[in-house]
Amino acid sequence: MTVDLNKDTLLCMSLSGRPSNIGTRFHNYLYEELGLNFVYKAFTTDDIPAAIAGIRALGIRGCGVSMPFKEQVIAHVDVMHDSASAIDSVNTIVNEAGVLHAYNTDYQAVANLLRENNVDTSLSVAVAGSGGMAKAVVAAVRDTGFTDVTVVARNKAAGSTLADQYGFTWKSDLGEMSPGGASGATRDFRVLINATPIGMAGGAESDSLSFPDVAVRSAEVVFDVVAMPVNTPLVALATELGKTVITGGSVIALQAAEQFVLYTGVRPTADQIQRASEYSRA
Numbered sequence: 001m002t003v004d005l006n007k008d009t010l011l012c013m014s015l016s017g018r019p020s021n022i023g024t025r026f027h028n029y030l031y032e033e034l035g036l037n038f039v040y041k042a043f044t045t046d047d048i049p050a051a052i053a054g055i056r057a058l059g060i061r062g063c064g065v066s067m068p069f070k071e072q073v074i075a076h077v078d079v080m081h082d083s084a085s086a087i088d089s090v091n092t093i094v095n096e097a098g099v100l101h102a103y104n105t106d107y108q109a110v111a112n113l114l115r116e117n118n119v120d121t122s123l124s125v126a127v128a129g130s131g132g133m134a135k136a137v138v139a140a141v142r143d144t145g146f147t148d149v150t151v152v153a154r155n156k157a158a159g160s161t162l163a164d165q166y167g168f169t170w171k172s173d174l175g176e177m178s179p180g181g182a183s184g185a186t187r188d189f190r191v192l193i194n195a196t197p198i199g200m201a202g203g204a205e206s207d208s209l210s211f212p213d214v215a216v217r218s219a220e221v222v223f224d225v226v227a228m229p230v231n232t233p234l235v236a237l238a239t240e241l242g243k244t245v246i247t248g249g250s251v252i253a254l255q256a257a258e259q260f261v262l263y264t265g266v267r268p269t270a271d272q273i274q275r276a277s278e279y280s281r282a
Contacts, residue, residue: 005039011058012040012263015051015073016066018202019044020228022249023064026256026280030268033276038264052076056098062263063093064256067197070104070132077102087139089132092259103262106133109254110140110225113246119191119221121145126174128210129195130158133225137195142166150189152211174215188218192234195225199232209233219243227252230281253277 014023019042027040038061045051052073055063065073070089074080077093077100084090084104092103125146127137130153141149149168153159156172163170174189194210197203209216211234216222222238227248231239238245257273260266268276 006037008037010038010061010263012038012062012064013055013060014040014042014064014066015048015069016042016044016064017068017197018200018228020201022227022252022280023256024280025282026253026276027260027263029276029279030260030272033272034264034266034268036264036266048072049076052093052100055093055095056100059095059098061095062259063095064259065091065093067131067133070135074102076100083107087135089135091132091136091255092262094262104136105255105258105262106136106225106251107140108258109251110137111144112254113223113250114140114144117221117244117246119144119244121147123190123220124148124150124187125191125193126150126152126189126211126215127193127195128152128198130155130162131195134195135162137193137225138162138166138168141193142168146191174212189215190219191221191223192216192219193223193225194232194234197226199224199234200226201228207233209237213237216243217241221246224248225251249277249281253280256280 024040024042031038048069070091073090079101081103084102089104090102091106094101125141151159151163151168151170152174154172160170192211196210198205198208198210216237221244223246224232224234225248226232230247230249235245235247
């Protein structure tokens with residue numbers, strides 16, 4: 001069923017430093033599938049205050065928030081729900097009659113994927129990043145039951161603060177690691193999670209690995225939250241090496257499904273979500 005745009009059509013949108021078609025295709029697929037009078041459009045901006053004011057003023061129903069805006073939007077919303085306030089990071093805004101409610105569905109997506117892939121919580125974990133997405137990842141890792149966790153971040157202030165908040169450790173980088181923990185080498189980590197834009201299409205580091213090659217070889221599980229492309233340099237190497245791999249495509253599908261519910265009040269079936277996810281990446 002195709003929905004014709006009209007004066008009553010509700011607009012949902014996204015704000016990202018590097019917009020893609022993934023969310024747009026995912027949401028619009030489900031709007032059409034379910035016959036909902038909604039439309040979804042991706043945007044970028046260099047003026048967050050004005051962009052958020054526009055959501056309020058124009059009655060835009062919802063907004064997905066991606067890197068690097070997950071923390072910048074906080075000052076401009078009205079209600080921070082627990083999923084966002086607990087980690088000071090927003091990935092979803094819902095406009096309720098001019099009152100802007102903020103949520104974070106990234107957190108639940110990451111936690112669900114760690115559980116679904118049966119990642120052993122006794123394994124050592126390195127999380128790369130200290131921004132809004134990293135906050136969601138570190139919180140999800142902690143709440144899933146992992147205790148041996150290191151935040152790897154170039155920004156000492158942000159990285160150490162994030163690590164301290166959850167009782168973890170911080171490192172500026174993994175340095176020159178050697179398999180097996182050779183004398184003088186940095187320790188191995190069994191789970192690597194990239195929560196930085198490294199490897200993202202269109203960026204200066206799109207062709208770079210977010211972890212050293214030798215770290216990937218030493219790991220058992222590699223998780224990259226970057227969704228564009230799904231097959232990042234990190235994912236490609238980990239797949240080649242036969243590691244357990246979790247991709248950003250899985251993250252974006254799960255978090256987008258929760259956003260969809262918040263925007264529309266309708267929960268798609270698991271089959272509909274799967275088909276929308278496949279369509280979004282086709």
